[in-house]
Amino acid sequence: MKKEVAIGIDIGGTNTVIGVVDREGNLIAEAHTPTLTNTDIKNYLDVLTAKINETVFELNGDVEVKGIGIGAPSSNYYTGEIVGASNLGWGDVIPFVKLLQEHYDYPAIVLTNDANSAAVGELMYGGAKSMDNFIMLTLGTGVGSGIVINGKLVLGHDGFAGELGHVITDVNGRECGCGRKGCLETYASATGICRTVSELIATTKIPSDLRKVPSGNFTSKMIYDAAVKGDELALEAFELTGKMLGRAIADFVAFSSPEAVFLFGGLAQAGDYIFKPTKKYMEENMCFLYSDKVKLLPSELDGAKIAVLGASAVVWKELEK
Amino acid sequence: MKKEVAIGIDIGGTNTVIGVVDREGNLIAEAHTPTLTNTDIKNYLDVLTAKINETVFELNGDVEVKGIGIGAPSSNYYTGEIVGASNLGWGDVIPFVKLLQEHYDYPAIVLTNDANSAAVGELMYGGAKSMDNFIMLTLGTGVGSGIVINGKLVLGHDGFAGELGHVITDVNGRECGCGRKGCLETYASATGICRTVSELIATTKIPSDLRKVPSGNFTSKMIYDAAVKGDELALEAFELTGKMLGRAIADFVAFSSPEAVFLFGGLAQAGDYIFKPTKKYMEENMCFLYSDKVKLLPSELDGAKIAVLGASAVVWKELEK
Numbered sequence: 131m132k133k134e135v136a137i138g139i140d141i142g143g144t145n146t147v148i149g150v151v152d153r154e155g156n157l158i159a160e161a162h163t164p165t166l167t168n169t170d171i172k173n174y175l176d177v178l179t180a181k182i183n184e185t186v187f188e189l190n191g192d193v194e195v196k197g198i199g200i201g202a203p204s205s206n207y208y209t210g211e212i213v214g215a216s217n218l219g220w221g222d223v224i225p226f227v228k229l230l231q232e233h234y235d236y237p238a239i240v241l242t243n244d245a246n247s248a249a250v251g252e253l254m255y256g257g258a259k260s261m262d263n264f265i266m267l268t269l270g271t272g273v274g275s276g277i278v279i280n281g282k283l284v285l286g287h288d289g290f291a292g293e294l295g296h297v298i299t300d301v302n303g304r305e306c307g308c309g310r311k312g313c314l315e316t317y318a319s320a321t322g323i324c325r326t327v328s329e330l331i332a333t334t335k336i337p338s339d340l341r342k343v344p345s346g347n348f349t350s351k352m353i354y355d356a357a358v359k360g361d362e363l364a365l366e367a368f369e370l371t372g373k374m375l376g377r378a379i380a381d382f383v384a385f386s387s388p389e390a391v392f393l394f395g396g397l398a399q400a401g402d403y404i405f406k407p408t409k410k411y412m413e414e415n416m417c418f419l420y421s422d423k424v425k426l427l428p429s430e431l432d433g434a435k436i437a438v439l440g441a442s443a444v445v446w447k448e449l450e451k
Numbered sequence: 452m453k454k455e456v457a458i459g460i461d462i463g464g465t466n467t468v469i470g471v472v473d474r475e476g477n478l479i480a481e482a483h484t485p486t487l488t489n490t491d492i493k494n495y496l497d498v499l500t501a502k503i504n505e506t507v508f509e510l511n512g513d514v515e516v517k518g519i520g521i522g523a524p525s526s527n528y529y530t531g532e533i534v535g536a537s538n539l540g541w542g543d544v545i546p547f548v549k550l551l552q553e554h555y556d557y558p559a560i561v562l563t564n565d566a567n568s569a570a571v572g573e574l575m576y577g578g579a580k581s582m583d584n585f586i587m588l589t590l591g592t593g594v595g596s597g598i599v600i601n602g603k604l605v606l607g608h609d610g611f612a613g614e615l616g617h618v619i620t621d622v623n624g625r626e627c628g629c630g631r632k633g634c635l636e637t638y639a640s641a642t643g644i645c646r647t648v649s650e651l652i653a654t655t656k657i658p659s660d661l662r663k664v665p666s667g668n669f670t671s672k673m674i675y676d677a678a679v680k681g682d683e684l685a686l687e688a689f690e691l692t693g694k695m696l697g698r699a700i701a702d703f704v705a706f707s708s709p710e711a712v713f714l715f716g717g718l719a720q721a722g723d724y725i726f727k728p729t730k731k732y733m734e735e736n737m738c739f740l741y742s743d744k745v746k747l748l749p750s751e752l753d754g755a756k757i758a759v760l761g762a763s764a765v766v767w768k769e770l771e772k
Contacts, residue, residue: 279600280603292705419611419614423608
């Protein structure tokens with residue numbers, strides 16, 4: 131009997147990863163292709179579909195493809211559209227699912243934003259397997275989120291639910307790319323912690339090797355490495371990042387009272403440096419009803435694979451409907 | 452054929468209202484009994500069950516009772532317990548459903564907090580009939596909330612989801628009864644607007660008749676009446692209340708992207724005085740993804756009846772499972 135599989139596609143700003151994944155989350159085949167940006171979307175689709183076909187062909191007919199799940203920025207599950215993803219440069223509204231349907235007639239072709247895919251991946255194959263209520267926060271260049279309530283992904287009325295990177299944590303705070311001020315992602319992302327280091331350099335006299343680096347060259351990895359070496363300013367930057375993130379999570383908890391909050395992405399890889407202060411400020415700021423009830427956990431999925439696993443997982447969820 | 456009905460019970464700090472309600476939301480009979488507080492819960496249950504029996508008996512066997520729904524403060528649907536409701540004075544943890552089951556063996560006996568009941572009432576009989584995603588905010592002495600996502604009430608991992616009155620809107624803000632500072636309910640409740648008037652009296656020179664009233668005597672109705680007469684300070688108090696509430700709602704929207712947010716309770720009765728500034732600041736502070744998409748609406752249910760209607764509605768939802 132042929133093995134049933136789903137194809138998971140992770141569309142990043144530079145690369146696209148294609149994974150052929152079985153229902154148990156085993157990655158049977160993997161392929162990569164450049165994400166052709168700033169071009170007619172049809173050029174990219176030609177390359178992408180050729181790569182998909184080649185990858186499936188190489189499995190010698192041992193698999194039966196049940197669907198394609200795509201994780202991409204600014205994506206809407208309901209409409210199947212990628213909306214306003216300026217870094218992809220394909221136009222304002224790309225009917226991605228419709229365009230793929232011209233090539234394939236699989237039972238399920240579904241698009242979700244990348245943080246939502248990550249949440250579904252964690253739900254099906256990771257640390258949230260036994261959970262009905264949790265929140266996944268992806269702390270990368272920005273802050274994304276996927277929220278699961280009553281065992282289902284929260285998409286909201288219009289498909290754009292779960293933009294927790296854009297709750298306002300300080301009304302007089304930092305300028306955000308969205309045009310407002312003080313959004314969580316201006317503090318609790320990889321770029322946010324770089325801004326915090328710049329701020330500490332300006333406002334404190336804490337000694338630090340980071341003062342020798344041009345601020346435009348800061349990376350969260352560099353700040354992590356400094357913290358590991360005991361750099362006081364880097365440690366303080368993690369403390370402040372955890373403070374903003376912990377406070378925000380305390381409010382998220384009052385909304386959906388989740389069993390756990392998962393942290394994922396570049397900044398989450400700092401381990402205790404980010405988890406400890408976040409947990410401390412989360413508990414300090416939480417309403418007593420939830421004290422010591424909500425777990426703060428790292429994602430259990432392999433960082434490099436979570437995107438394609440998650441995208442493929444959305445296919446199985448779709449077929450269950 | 453006997454008419455199928457559910458009994459809705461609204462336990463307030465002073466009075467308990469009992470309603471016999473059919474599936475369409477018609478209130479067939481209504482009764483009242485004092486809420487016996489600071490006593491052995493058994494005394495109260497004796498009075499309550501006698502009143503329920505009498506009310507049903509008077510319907511001459513024309514009805515078939517399918518269940519009892521109770522709305523009460525600090526109630527947990529999962530455990531059937533009222534937890535830490537200090538104003539009732541029955542003890543820390545009251546297994547209310549279990550105690551009622553000693554008297555009745557109806558197919559469904561369910562307990563939820565009052566704001567959750569109100570949300571279910573709005574969903575079944577009010578303005579949210581056609582909605583799968585909305586938030587109900589009750590602006591009374593405190594701020595309560597009931598959240599519906601994917602057509603279902605959000606209860607969370609532990610049954611305590613939806614305490615939006617306790618998100619922190621100002622980290623250096625007002626002392627809250629929960630022991631923290633700056634919770635939404637210290638601003639956007641009937642008592643919150645009274646505190647805002649006191650603050651404006653202290654910090655501004657805006658002329659107002661309210662300066663002649665001892666602050667301990669302020670009521671939200673009094674502030675509303677002053678606003679209607681054009682009292683500048685009362686109008687400013689509504690503006691500031693709407694500012695805090697609108698900002699908070701903008702963040703709630705980033706969580707669940709609801710079709711609408713309903714306002715209910717004493718403060719919501721101020722109509723445009725509260726809705727206009729709330730809507731303005733909600734839009735001003737909302738992430739562009741949601742601009743002009745989310746309705747801000749008054750509850751469509753009769754204020755006096757929503758609690759029993761909502762409590763009875765939870766019974767039908769339970770039986771649908």
